[in-house]
Amino acid sequence: MATKKKTTKKTKTTSEPMIVRSNSFGAGITYQLRMVRCGSAACKKGCAEGERPHGPYWYRVERDLTTGKTTVKYHGKNEPTLEEIARHMNERAS
Numbered sequence: 001m002a003t004k005k006k007t008t009k010k011t012k013t014t015s016e017p018m019i020v021r022s023n024s025f026g027a028g029i030t031y032q033l034r035m036v037r038c039g040s041a042a043c044k045k046g047c048a049e050g051e052r053p054h055g056p057y058w059y060r061v062e063r064d065l066t067t068g069k070t071t072v073k074y075h076g077k078n079e080p081t082l083e084e085i086a087r088h089m090n091e092r093a094s
Contacts, residue, residue, distance in 0.1 A: 020056050027089055028063040031080055060088065 021033040035055040037047040047053045058075040080088075 018053060025085055025089065027092055028065050029085075029089060029092065030061045030063075031075065031085070032059050032061055033057070033079075034059055062092070 017034040017036045019032050019034055022030055023032075024030045033056045035053040036057060037053045038045075039047075045052045045054060057077060058079060060073045060075050060080070062071045062073070063069070064071075
């Protein structure tokens with residue numbers, strides 16, 4: 001007898017993340033502390049129903065100063081250190 005695979009359908013949410021804190025460092029780089037929703041119908045936190053979102057998580061938001069395009073990159077649970085910020089700004093300058 002064939003067994004059926006149990007799958008969880010993930011749905012993309014269109015809601016914007018809740019920004020808890022934002023630190024701008026110039027040169028188009030901002031670090032944001034965000035609360036996010038996973039969009040999974042099976043989420044145990046209940047974020048699909050509008051209850052508690054996940055987080056807070058740090059994200060690096062980079063804006064291209066010539067094209068205006070914005071890129072968001074996950075940084076992690078811990079606040080970025082000054083060394084990490086300086087490294088990202090140097091990478092961007094080169």
